Amino acid sequence: MRETVISSGKTPIAVRDFGGSGRPLLLLHGAGGNLAQMTALAEHLRPAHRVVTVDLRGHGRSGDGEWRWDEVLADLAAVADDLALASPAVVGVSLGGMVATLWAQRHPECPGAVSLDGNPTLGRPEQLAGMDPKQAATELAKLRAVFDGMAAMIAEPLGADQVAAALAGQRALAQRYGAAPEDWVAAFERNLVPCDDGRSRLRPGPELTGQLREAMESLDLIPAYRDIRCPLLLVLATEDLPEQQAFHELYAAYRRANAERLACLHNPALQVLHLAGASHAMVAERPQEIATLITGFLS
Incomplete structure (x- = not known):
């Protein structure tokens, strides 16, 4: 390899x-x-x-x-x-x-x-089948709010404690799927970029994340x-x-x-x-x- x-x-x-x-x-x-x-x-x-x-x-x-x-x-x-x-x-x-x-x-x-x-x-009503239009619009708005919150959270730098918690979460996910925890930890760490203040950021960054959302929705x-x-x-x-x-x-x-x-x-x-x-x-x-x-x- x-x-x-x-x-x-x-x-x-x-x-x-x-x-x-x-x-x-x-x-x-x-x-x-x-x-x-x-x-x-x-x-x-x-x-x-x-x-x-x-x-x-x-x-x-x-x-x-x-x-x-x-x-x-x-x-x-x-x-x-x-x-x-x-x-x-x-x-x-x-x-x-x-x-x-x-x-x-x-x-x-x-x-x-x-x-x-x-x-x-x-993200669009025409992607749905068999749902009431008003219910679909309401649920789509809720889902978009969840995605917005996730994007905002990912955009923020992570301190050492947050990184440690995230790594523990990756180990728990690996256990859920019966996978090797070290593989999940390695994958998370591969997207971490160190900042000058000792914290870390996750890739992709906020700008690309926004581009990805738009590209995938359209x-x-x-x-x-x-x-x-x-x-x-x-x-x-x-x-x-x-x-x-x-x-x-x-x-x-x-x-x-x-x-x-x-x-x-x-x-x-x-x-x-x-x-x-x-x-x-x-x-x-x-x-x-x-x-x-x-x-x-x-x-």
Whole structure:
């Protein structure tokens, strides 16, 4: 396993190359994450693929840059060219799944792409099905307030006690999913940046976080699902995260609307799997099963 920074594009991109003689595969994390979060899945995929995990721009140890979908895709192209990855498969979770879908749309020669619950952020009434419009508007306003509060909290520098509490929280989450605590701690620490006053800040910073929210809320992937010509597997969650349960009706309506829109598409290159019992954290919940789905699809 080798870690390096690809500097041939506009933004330096940190990658971890797991090696292997199989077909190349780029593995992408979600918003606010980094490549260290993908380690367990990468290890399960390595027997069949040469896996390269990536810190997306503004995350982990990659450079900063505005969040524009075209430029993010150019970052990945620079990684593939620099590492001589001929026609890599692209697999991503959440934000990374959206990027994988857009890559599949732009690269018909791609041998396959997988989006693990890579859905645009819930934020618009037209994304919902079967909810009273007034109730939907009220619930969406509450959800946006939660997101605003989270963004404001993340933007503030963290003192030593806050960092220690956050690391304890990561260990607790690892225990929830039966994962290695050291992997979750390493992933959190990878996004920490020291400040001059002895405190730390989390990446991505407030500016990029705002750009990400806007980009994910405004993105419509239906044209990509309709137009792709390379094989794309879309694996969708069917359950709420614990943090989503307060908005259960909202997320259920969102899942219904997605299912209805996808059912209207007739593209043989697209496969959709509603994974029973899985939440948005499916990679943490069931890494071996997810890896088996990916390798089976790409084979």
